[in-house]
Amino acid sequence: MTTSVSKAIGLASVFLTVTSTCLAQTSPGNVPRSRSADERAVEARTKAFLEAVRRQDTVAVYQFQAPEFTWVLAPDQVLNLAQARAVQAKSFAAVHGFSEFQYSMGPVRIVGDTAVAVVLLRAVTTLHESAESSYVMGQTASHEDTWIRRGGEWLLARDRVLEMGLSRDGRPQYPPEEPSPKH
Numbered sequence: 001m002t003t004s005v006s007k008a009i010g011l012a013s014v015f016l017t018v019t020s021t022c023l024a025q026t027s028p029g030n031v032p033r034s035r036s037a038d039e040r041a042v043e044a045r046t047k048a049f050l051e052a053v054r055r056q057d058t059v060a061v062y063q064f065q066a067p068e069f070t071w072v073l074a075p076d077q078v079l080n081l082a083q084a085r086a087v088q089a090k091s092f093a094a095v096h097g098f099s100e101f102q103y104s105m106g107p108v109r110i111v112g113d114t115a116v117a118v119v120l121l122r123a124v125t126t127l128h129e130s131a132e133s134s135y136v137m138g139q140t141a142s143h144e145d146t147w148i149r150r151g152g153e154w155l156l157a158r159d160r161v162l163e164m165g166l167s168r169d170g171r172p173q174y175p176p177e178e179p180s181p182k183h
Helices: 002-017 037-055 058-062 081-094
Strands: 065-074 077-079 095-105 109-111 114-128 134-150 153-168
Touching: 037 058, 037 095, 037 109, 037 114, 037 134, 037 153, 058 081, 058 109, 077 081, 081 095, 114 153
Parallel strands: 065 153
Antiparallel strands: 065 077, 095 114, 109 114, 114 134, 134 153
16 A cells, blocks of 8 residues: 555544534434433533544544544454554644534434444545645545443544545545556
């Protein structure tokens, strides 16, 4: 895998750690129901996590991850906490702000001290491969995040990619392809 493709996959993966909660839940028959204190707590953690990702603040992002955190990029590609943090730090260093960062979240399923939900994300940023080379990367993704409650705090234990699409300068790149020649 080339360095630029690795960077693109790594950066896309950083965006995928965005966690999910319930912004508007409905019960059968489309009758709104009130959210539990746990759902509101996961929502608050999500918003704080998203702000850390948007700011590219690795220290803040790390505070949301449980010690047993895993990043499931594909069935045969699972990163542990140390591997995920290395990818995140490298990816954040290549990003110079987001021109777009939008997400929507599905309902949270909570059983005991575990919360699971799906998030959809769209992010666009400029990546700098070197002082002379940069490109616009777009990413759309859906993923399932698992949070666990520890000591009264919700921590991200697993981020599993469900679907991902990448573009480089507007051209589809996922599944990753070699960068196109410069014109």
